Amino acid sequence: MVLPVSERQFKLLKLLCEVSPEPLSKKQLTEMLWDDVVVSDWSLFRLISDTRQLLGDNGDSQQIIHTAHGIGFWMSKPEVISLSEQDNQASHQNVQHAKGLYWVGAAAIIIAIVAVILWPVYQHQQMQAAIARIAVYQSNTFTSFNAQVLRRNELAEMLQHRLGVARNMQFEKFFSHYYSEMNQQELFVFNQIRAITETGLYQNNQAIVNELNEYPDILEAIPLTHELQQHLTFWLNKYHSVFTQRPDMCLLYVGVEDGVPYPSGVDQNVKTWLDNHP
Incomplete structure (x- = not known):
């Protein structure tokens, strides 16, 4: 069965990907996804469930979209290879720069994977x-x-x-x-x-x-x-x-x-x- 892809589902994935692996609260997601419209938590849960289904995910396995209990939801990213911290400031900056580049690359990969999955739909x-x-x-x-x-x-x-x-x-x-x-x-x-x-x-x-x-x-x-x-x-x-x-x-x-x-x-x-x- 081919499921329809809504604009709100695309926006949800984009928001989660941008901050991954940090979670977004239910309040944040509701405000950003529905603007000034007042909706119940059920609307957000329904959107999360439908989007998981599009990605072949579900609430039990939570391989891509995860529930942060008591907070909200977050999206998976590849594990980061541990980088040793140096005492001097220059080394610390290099490490942070490397991490930043990694997250940018990881985000691009996730967006590309999502696009491949959703494009036929x-x-x-x-x-x-x-x-x-x-x-x-x-x-x-x-x-x-x-x-x-x-x-x-x-x-x-x-x-x-x-x-x-x-x-x-x-x-x-x-x-x-x-x-x-x-x-x-x-x-x-x-x-x-x-x-x-x-x-x-x-x-x-x-x-x-x-x-x-x-x-x-x-x-x-x-x-x-x-x-x-x-x-x-x-x-x-x-x-x-x-x-x-x-x-x-x-x-x-x-x-x-x-x-x-x-x-x-x-x-x-x-x-x-x-x-x-x-």
Whole structure:
């Protein structure tokens, strides 16, 4: 099971590492971790327990985060090799300098180890958030598409009724063909349809592609997302190269005839993945 890593857990580890092996009191930790918010000791104990679990530690073994009974908590560091103290001041300063360098190095090692342990968890958490955003973008696109379909059908009916023609071609071509013959009322609906393409569809399609490009592991984790990426990339290319150059276009469809149909079922696959990874 992959556990989420909170900002407060990172801060806890940083605070303990900075003063290790000295302990921080419960009061100090509570004030530094929750600022001015008043919380009970239970909140701190819960945070310590969850953070130990992330590190493969627990309250019994306490291999990394230790309880200083009656005081607070402290973090392990490697044992320091005993250094003999000299009577003269110069030797004493050298010893203290050596100890200081040791602790700096030890702190860096501990931080690096913690980073190695938590980085995969952090990556998974980021990917999970990206997939959740994709689900929202897909929902927004679906809503926009349905709204556009209503206006599309309305415009087609208006043109067929007024001009006495039958729509025997795709909607894209039909509206483009009769664009110059549209009256003000028809142009108003036409512009509404185009606005949906420019905002609701374009913005959400671009956002989905951005997420898939930034988190390519999604393509392996969820079936059909690779096909979704191809479909939307083609749609966006057509949008920039054709749609923006053609004021007589209000719709932009990409499908089977282009060789990149929308992958049916990908929306449900995204929802299923999120349901299985709460």
